[in-house]
Amino acid sequence: MSSRWAPKPTLEGDLVVLRPFDVADVDVMARILADPEVLRLTGSVTSTEEIHRASPLADDRTREWYASRAQVDGRLDLAVVDRASDTVVGEVVLNEFDPSSNSANFRTLMGPEGRGRGLGTEAARLILGHGFEVIGLHRIGLDVFAFNPRARHVYATVGFVVEGVKRDAFAFDGEYVDEIWMSILADEWRQHHGRPGTD
Numbered sequence: 798m799s800s801r802w803a804p805k806p807t808l809e810g811d812l813v814v815l816r817p818f819d820v821a822d823v824d825v826m827a828r829i830l831a832d833p834e835v836l837r838l839t840g841s842v843t844s845t846e847e848i849h850r851a852s853p854l855a856d857d858r859t860r861e862w863y864a865s866r867a868q869v870d871g872r873l874d875l876a877v878v879d880r881a882s883d884t885v886v887g888e889v890v891l892n893e894f895d896p897s898s899n900s901a902n903f904r905t906l907m908g909p910e911g912r913g914r915g916l917g918t919e920a921a922r923l924i925l926g927h928g929f930e931v932i933g934l935h936r937i938g939l940d941v942f943a944f945n946p947r948a949r950h951v952y953a954t955v956g957f958v959v960e961g962v963k964r965d966a967f968a969f970d971g972e973y974v975d976e977i978w979m980s981i982l983a984d985e986w987r988q989h990h991g992r993p994g995t996d
C-alpha cells in the first residue's frame with residue numbers, strides 16, 4: 798500500500814470516532830445504505846419506486862465491498878462511530894485520488910440515528926484534516942445535489958466553497974435537479990482551521 802494512504806487511521810473526535818471498517822460492520826451499513834434519505838440524497842436511485850424496492854440486507858457485493866475497504870490503496874473509507882452509542886452510524890470517504898493533481902473526492906452518508914446531532918460535521922472535519930495534514934492532498938472536491946441543503950450547509954461549514962453548477966444534471970422521479978460542485982484547497986484548509994499543514 799502506498800505510504801501516503803497507509804496505515805488506515807483511527808481519528809478521534811468529541812462526538813465520533815472514525816475507524817477502518819470491520820467485516821462485522823456490513824449489516825449495519827447495509828441498513829444505512831437502504832435508508833430512503835440516503836438513497837435519494839446520494840443519487841443511488843432515481844425514483845421513489847426504487848427506494849421501495851431497496852433491501853436493508855447485505856448482499857455478496859456489499860459484503861465484499863466492506864471486507865476490502867481496510868486494504869484498498871489510494872482511497873480512505875472510514876466508519877463513523879457515534880461515541881454516545883458506540884455504534885456505526887455512517888461513513889466518510891476520500892476517493893478518486895488523482896496523483897498528478899494531488900486531489901481527491903470527498904463523500905459521506907449518515908443513517909437516521911446519526912443525523913442532525915453534529916456528527917456529520919465533526920466527521921467531515923476529521924477526515925479532511927487527515928487528507929490535508931497527513932496524506933498531504935492539495936485539493937478535495939465533492940458534488941452535492943441542490944435539493945440537499947443540509948449537506949451543502951455542512952460542507953460550507955467545514956470550508957468547501959462552491960466552484961460551479963452542473964445544471965439539471967440529475968433527475969429524481971422525473972424532476973431535474975442541479976448538481977453543485979464544491980472544493981477546498983490545502984491553503985484554505987489551513988486558513989479555515991488555523992493549523993499548519995502540508996501541501
Ligand SMILES: CC(C)(COP(=O)(O)OP(=O)(O)OC[C@H]1O[C@@H](n2cnc3c(N)ncnc32)[C@H](O)[C@@H]1OP(=O)(O)O)[C@@H](O)C(=O)NCCC(=O)NCCS
Pocket residue numbers: 834835838839887905906907908911912913914915916917918919940941942945946947948950951954
Ligand atoms: C449530510 C450529512 C452527512 C450531514 O451530517 P449530519 O450529522 O446530519 O449533520 P450535522 O448535524 O453535523 O449538521 C447539520 C447542519 O445542517 C443544518 N441544517 C439542517 N437542515 C438544514 C436545511 N434544510 N437547510 C440548511 N441547513 C440545514 C443544521 O442546522 C446543522 O448546521 P449547524 O451545525 O450550523 O447548526 C447527513 O445528514 C447525511 O448523510 N444525510 C443523508 C445522505 C446525504 O445527504 N449525504 C450527502 C450526499 S452529498
